Amino acid sequence: MSTVAVEVVYRGIFQKSLARNIVRSIVFAARKEGKIGTAFGRYGDSPERNGIPAKQFAIVADTAEELEENLAVYQAHEVDVTINVDDTLCKGVESWAWYGLEPINKLTKPNGTLIVTSRQTAESLIEDIHQREEPFSLSIIPGVPSFSGLWVYKDDHTDVRILGTLCKVCPQLVSLKSMVEAIKDQGWSDLKITSAEKAYERATDRPVEPGEGSASVPFSFELPGWKTMEEGLVIRGQGAGGGFRGGEEGFQPDRNEVFKKWSTRSMRPVVNFETCIKCTLCWLQCPDTCFDVTPDGLFDANMEACCGCGVCEAVCPVPECVTMVNEAEFNDNNSQWEAWQLDKDGYKKWMTVLIEKEKLVERTHGFHHVGQYAEEAANAGDN
Amino acid sequence: MTIAPAQAAMYQEEREELISGSEAIGIACALADVDVITAYPIRPYDTVMQYVSKLKADGAFDCDFIVAESEHSQFEIVKHASAVGARTFCGSSGVGWFYAFEAIAVTAGLRLPVVAMVGNRALDDPGAFGVEHNDALAVRDLGWMLYWVATAQEALDIALLAYKVAEDPRVFLPFALSCDGSFLTHSQAIVNVPTFEQVQKFLPNYDRGRLLLHPDNPITIAPQVNEDWLMEIRRQSDEAMRRSTAVIKEHYEDFKRTFGRGDPSPFIEEYMVDDAEIVLVGMGTLALPARVAVRRLREAGKKVGFLRVKFFRPFATEEIQEALSRCKAVAVIDRDYSYGSPANGGVLFNELRSAMYAASNHPHILNFIAGLGGREVLVRDINGIVDTTQQAIDIGKIEQETTWVAVRE
Ligand code: SF4
């Protein structure tokens, strides 16, 4: 008598097929062992938008009656394993439904496992993950997060590597043998079976103790009641805003304190304040009004508000003045302009390293520059 | 009727699939070899149209698939197709269903056996994708048969039954399958998919007979009538709906014989109702947490049962009276509302209380409004409902007829 639940936390659209392959394979594999299961997405995430944090679940049980305890829900109420297929989501998951920011392991049971695909070390990831009172295990599958589009699937074996690892870290779910059969049944190649088996052998496990991890408190809020809510479906607009950091100079718009959506971001803009020509284009074009106007007339992208769309980089007329950088490089949402004010040389060094590093990696997703798609298509034709 | 070879090849052996309730209905359409399907996107119904278009693109379903420019046209097209003898399917959700309402009303008036899926969704505004039953319930007075599904398997099974009942010349009324948004439309479960052969044995071709709109059978349909004819026409529809009860029973027995599964009654599901002192009543996927709660309460020695109303139309008055004849109190859980109605309660509650007026036993009947907009109805909510109902038994009267469950004050 047992029920095992697994969640996949992923980036909407870009990783939807990946998440679906994982949760469906779990149910297929469990079926091989005579168990019964269900696979579903968190309905509050739909319709999915590019990059929004989203979840899919697989729940398997020995009997239909046990499974029934977990049906007709929006999400599993707790899970044995959380699978995070984009390591930047370790910083927290803000659904586009009104749940606030939730720690990546919020649903993970005490002593459960968090599987992450990442190039980062365990220590670096743990810095991002919110502390909690119960221990859990972190299992890293080395690799870059696998991103593709809605109509294409990047078959880089991330799905089967995760499934192989899952069988190792959660043996009560299904055996590797059943998983391999489920992979075969779906018509996947022998190569994918090998990948699953290798991942099983190589799976690692890093215990994370209570108190380890980020001490920041995820933002949350009270939902209003029917007596306290305004009538007529009215939502009051934000205030007009005022001076930078409440001062006399510059400008900073009022922002929603409970709906921030920065966890949608897998890249963030880094601004070179020295080459900025104050043309205002980033400030005007940012779809989320993220830029604060500083007292010296510069534009500081506010990381509590930025969803990482890359428009500012695309519109900035000065080369390398705004550069989108992998979100995994950062551990906080602090102001870049303030850092620059404190130590201009230090800022420049830090920024240059990041920008040079970024040039070396191929961007997996997101808006890079106009014409990028045409170039990629042409290059693909060469190969 | 000939079936496309690729379509026939898909369903030669019984098999299991991991599919959602919507996908199960899509497969039922292919198995029933539906001729004309119309679509217009609205969540959560759109999961059916996505799946049907995929089956069609894969060559596994040969049908005319028409994406209309609105829900109104979507329902108009199937209405006409049905009149000329095509087996049809369409569907919608929430306000999309309401946008088609003129066509929905006349489809029943014309006695056309259209089968539609309603992916239950809250009526905007406010924008909400989650389940409420008010969308589908709006057709309750029009001559549509109306069924609430609880599982993906049931969605497939009842879609097949729907064609057989709706197309029976004794009935010739449209049939709506209500499926809770998210819990059915977006959740994948293991479903047994029958073979073409089994389905063909069960489901004859649609024969419109003397009512067929065709040059070889010159007729006019939908004439203008006034006070001179209309009452008689309404009475005919009324008689067809009355007849449907026996037809449903007959065909459901046939379904069980052919496919080897099904409940004792097509109209209601009784879960530990026999000796229950308190009976919970609800529709759709509410059955899942309700059954869990009943099992746990039984383990704790409490005599509780659950009655699921499957057919809302025709309403199984006698079966429900009989099932509730022994209990002390009934708790009707509505995933809908009816502002200003008797007791300010829900639609199901008022319907059921009215049905019980003529019953020999008069249990206390309490109403609980729960799970609106798709809010999860949890086992602890149901325990609370049972406690409130027990209090009515203990003090011998109902202090509050309608209670909103898990609503923030
Ligand atoms: S990436 Fe740039 S344009 Fe996009 S939200 Fe962030 S600051 Fe605004």
Ligand code: SF4
């Ligand atoms: S677009 Fe570039 S140059 Fe223009 S204000 Fe923004 S950062 Fe400065």
